[in-house]
Amino acid sequence: MFNPSSSPSEQGTRDFLDPKVLAALGGMPLLARRPMRGNVSGIHTSPTRGSSVEFAEYRKYVPGDDLRRLDWRAHGRSDRYYVKEYEADTNLRCCIVVDTSGSMDYGTVPKKGSKKSNDSGPSTKLRVPRPGVTLSKLEYAKQIAATIAYIAAQQGDAVGLSCVADGIVQHLPPRRNPAHLSVMFDTLNEAKPQGETDLVSVLHQLAETTAQAALVIVISDFFVDSSELLGCFEHLRFRRHDLSLFHLLDPMELDFAFSGPTRFLDMEGGTAMLAEPSEIAHQYRQAMNEYLTDLDRIVTRSGSDYHRVTIDQSVQNVLTNFVTRRATSRGVR
């Protein structure tokens, strides 16, 4: 099994894994919200009846059924033969999709422990991304992805990873092998933000290629046309995947608290734009608000487990909230 407390020399620069977070979340199961078809026994509900202790239903006896599962008491009461069925517990396939497009490199929140965090924190001064000093959305996504992968692997689930931008950049199919987790972390570690976002077609592609029902966790800023997202979300749901969305936003992307004329450089290679932020801040916030409202409507309609996260939030809180809510909403089919 992968040891998170291994030295960095052994694991490379895996600073997206925080042992404290892992320790805090270690006792909390990551449950699927709908039945999963696993290969082995696990903690998740299976669509087939199994041998767990949890009663599921009565079924009429048909020849060939195991006589040990006959409920003699029911036969005594009704003079009919019933077979007592129990829920099957199985493992799940967790596919983590991390958006590694250029826009995910944006981040103005100072990293914890950064020496320059004091003078680069949220203030009236212009907050700009500073490599090494500020936390980017991708780095935050890596923390979430790695932690979820670790938890899933710990409970015996198969975990896979897809790094996507204008296509699938890296793809690791779900595996239960502990060594696979290490490969996955290495892949995350090497993921670099670049290219444009083509999240919609990538999710459509994943919906098609992922054969069995899986827990699909998409971690992205979703800076695409909101009207197109509904189609791919519904596609994933149609394929019986349990869809969870982590929508990462930098506080600056919500506040738009710039001052003075600013030249905005498109991080995905588009044209730059010179603007007076005070002049367009109102319209920007209006557009952002409309987009988020649309997204709320879409995720509600597609039944996705949606988490809007600003990257100044604690990863531990976000994930605690994530697994806790999943536990309470288990059984949704």
Place this chain on the structure above:
Amino acid sequence: MNFLQPWMILALPLAVLPIIIHLINQRRYQSTPWAAMQFLLAASRMNRGYAKIRQWLILALRALAIVALVFAIGRPLLNSSMGGAMLGTLFGTRSTNAIILLDRSPSMQKSVGDGVTWLDRSLQQVSATLQTTGVSKIALIESNHAGAIEVDDAKLLLTQAEIGPSDKTADLPGMVEEAVRYIEDNQLAQVDLWVCSDGNRSDWNPTDGRWKTMQQTLAEMGHRVRVRYLHPPKEATGNNRFITVDEVKVDRGKDESGISLSFTVTEQQFGEKEVPTEAMTVPVAINLLGTRSSMEVTLQGGVAQIVDYHLPIAGKVTQGYGSISIPADGNDSDNIDYFAFGQPPAKATVIISTDEDAARVMELAAGVSANPFVENTVEQITPQQIGAIRWDETSLVLWHAPLPSGDLESDSDAAALDAFVQRGGTVIFFPTATIAEQDVADSLFGCVWTQWSVPPEPDVASWRGDSDLLAATLSGSSLPIGQLKIYRNVPVNGDATTLARLSDDAPLLSRVATPSGGVYFCGTTTRAEDSTLAANGIVLYVMLQRALADGAESLGSTNAAVAGQVDRQRAETWVTKLSADERLSTEKSFDAGVYQYGDEESPRLIAVSRSAAETKTEALDDDELRALFAGVPFESYQSESANTSSLVEEVWHIFWIGMLLAMFGEALLCLPRVEAKTQRMAFTGSSATSTEKAA
């Protein structure tokens, strides 16, 4: 609009400062990578309406604030009362010199409300205006005195001694001429010629020949001179009555003496109203030697003429004076008139002639008195008896003898005659039958006889019937001069005004201009072969009686004069006996009243009255005034009776308010939007509930 500190206008380009700063700020942008470009582009697309307008509005308000600040410091001027025409022109080319022409004539004492006369109001307004605008040089030319009075400060205009009311008719052509001379002498560059007048036709005399000369001079000055004429307020309408003394005669009875006073009270209206035709009663107060009495006169058709109103005087009074007045009205200057009376002077005529026939006719014409209380005496002497003439008792000399030499030092006769004329006596020269050589060679009073000639037509071709010896009678009918036949004539040659002219343009009767007295040359005699002066005696009689009366005036104990027409220096020694108010000694000759002069033993009185022309209310209209100043920028301003302040006022406070409003508006537009906070809250709220929604 103009400014007291026009150089501040140079700072107006500062108004573009906000725009320049804006553009510089646009250039000094900062670059930042940005992920959410789609929202930025959407915001940019949305930012095409109000936000753009708002941005331009902010820039415009900032520029406006600077413009208002510059204007306010520039001290802008705006006329307060004169209407829009003044705006663009009042200080279009700002002058640093101002010449004020002040019409002090009686018509200027028209009330414009609150007991203030137009004379005072117009000067107050000009003074206030000049204080506001500021000028470096101010000169006052008033209607009484020649020359310009330089005033250091516009405030001091109202403290000048020579700005009070006067009874003299103003000579506006002369005043403008004086102004032109002042401009030329001082080589002034830009001059505002402020004219404070009521446009009275008699004061302006638009037919005066001097106007044409001045127009040319002013036109040559181009736009150096700008005429600014102040119209009296239109509201200054109402009635005006004036009273004039026509004649005063001394009555002598057995038991009492007194005077007979003839006077006229006339009603007139300012403005366009017509004089009421219905009868109205006006009280008249008479002050005779300090004794006051009153009477009422009834005006019919606006006029009441009282003839020979008897006023008894206790005891034997040989000399006296008084005044007659009516209640106050729209113009107080013409509500009182003065008179003086005394013993009528003896009318003594001396005929110097060797021609008995001619002298006889003249003796008859001069000897018949028109006044039963006055005896006319005539004495005929020969040229050799000239030394025996009692010049001090003589009123008229009819010189029908060879002319004395013009040399006053060597010829005693000429010197005596000159002194006689200077004293006020009248002399009429007639040609002798044979013109002596010295009459042709030596000029007396600047004139010499020529030789006898026979005119082609015996009729008198033209004569002056408006004044002097041949003037028409008071009733308006002219003398029968056209019936005269002149068979022989000796034209006079010299500097003399021709009163009557023959068909060959030869002068028949000429008058030499003298400071006092009267000198006439008559080119024919009373002989039958020379003319029909004797046969048609009316002309000769009237002519000699008028000459006698004029000469006798200097011998009388009283006199009458029109304000402004007496020698100013002489008047300075006068003692005021009766006057509207005590004035400067230098102003006595311009003020109506009764004055005493001469030695104590035989004091003489003179009643000075205002000019009769001032009683006319006809004023020049704007076009006529413009025509008089053709070729010169001319602006006329209508005053308002309620306004006592300057014609212009500083309006800097409006621009301060404008600047504050602009800054306030700019601040309002720059306020951050409140709804931004609400939106931010919506984002976080959405984040917290999304999972539940999804579930």
